[in-house]
Amino acid sequence: MNAQHVWNGGGRRIYIQEVGPRDGLQMEKVFVPTADKIAMVNALSAAGMAKVEVTAFVSPTAIPALADAQEVLRGIERPSGTVMTCLVPNVKGAERAMAAGADELNLVMSVSETHNLCNLRMLRTQSFAALQEVISVAQRGGVAINVSLSCSFGCPMEGDVPADEVLAWVQRFVDAGVQGITLCDTTGMAHPTQVHALVTAFKARWPGTTLTLHFHDTRAMALPNALAAIAAGADRFDASVGGLGGCPYAPGASGNACTEELVHALQLMGYDTGVDLTALTRVAASLPALIGHDIPSAIVKAGPVQQLHPRPASFEQVRTRAQERMQAQQQQG
Secondary structure (H helix, E strand, O other): OOHHHOOOOOOOEOEEEEOHHHHHHHHOOOOOOHHHHHHHHHHHHHOOOOEEEEEEOOOOOOOHHHOOHHHHHHHOOOOOOOEEEEEOOOHHHHHHHHHOOOOEEEEEEEOOHHHHHHHHOOOHHHHHHHHHHHHHHHHHHOOEEEEEEEOOOOEOOOEOOOHHHHHHHHHHHHHOOOOEEEEEEOOOOOOHHHHHHHHHHHHHHOOOOEEEEEEEOOOOOHHHHHHHHHHOOOOEEEEEHHHOOOOOOOOOOOOEOEHHHHHHHHHHOOOEOOOOHHHHHHHHHHHHHHHOOOOOOHHHHHOOOOOOOOOOOOHHHHHHHHHHHHHHHHHHO
16 A cells, blocks of 8 residues: 555555454453453454454463453354454463364464563574474464564563564564464554554565554554554554453553454554444443453543544523623624
8 A cells, every 4th residue: 555545544454453362461460251252252253353363372370361262252152254363372372272162272482582582482493492382283283373573662660672573583482383463562662664664574474474464552652653664565453352462471561452442543544444333332331340440442431533422411591691692792783
């Protein structure tokens, strides 16, 4: 898409992929009951999400908030048109997710050595070797694979991560047979010029590989970064309902791109997201009762621009007085 036309979507399809049930809830201190997680996923898929990251098949000791992964995945509805993906860290997690009916496995490693060690306790080469085993298991089981590359736009401890290094890791996974790659702005360090350049390079080298962008709004850059990615040809974005989420290895990092904020902006610009914004906002508005605190969502707080407010009760009196003053002034003139 020509950059000068990014402001007018013209009905172009943009696919919104919801990560709140996993990326958002895993950061919460309270355990959201299994039935409520299932209801949340069902409501999100009914709102028109192209993909929902349902949960993560990880150690319940590491992430107790998602200890019910198997029950949630088995309990959700499966509407056509919505891919149900799950994060898995290893072969054991992959086997559990596949047994519970995952449509796709999402694998994660960082392109930053420091962040990978902090987050996964492994060197990048060790992570890649472990994920190759998972890829083989998924391929034998006929399950699609996506790889999310953390810190693709910068590491909070190392700083800039060279684009060539990011693309080299993409090449390794493409060579391993992965169908999709997500470039993750894990801690909100990306900026539009950088995003446009990296997406352009990716699309030129791997036009047949599905590309997703995963932005955080730590520095209020998620929306401009999404627009820069769209201008470079991207059409798939992760986002988290209510703006939930964050990164435990980046002090001060806030949540993911907010799903309803992204959908709201794109729809106003003429893009087709396939999402029912009213239904999505209802899901976001229900979150504070589940997690016990407020959420960042500007749409929940202010409503969409189409939401008008009633006139003040005294409006007619104010208008009448204004008209009387105007008439008096005209008579005096």
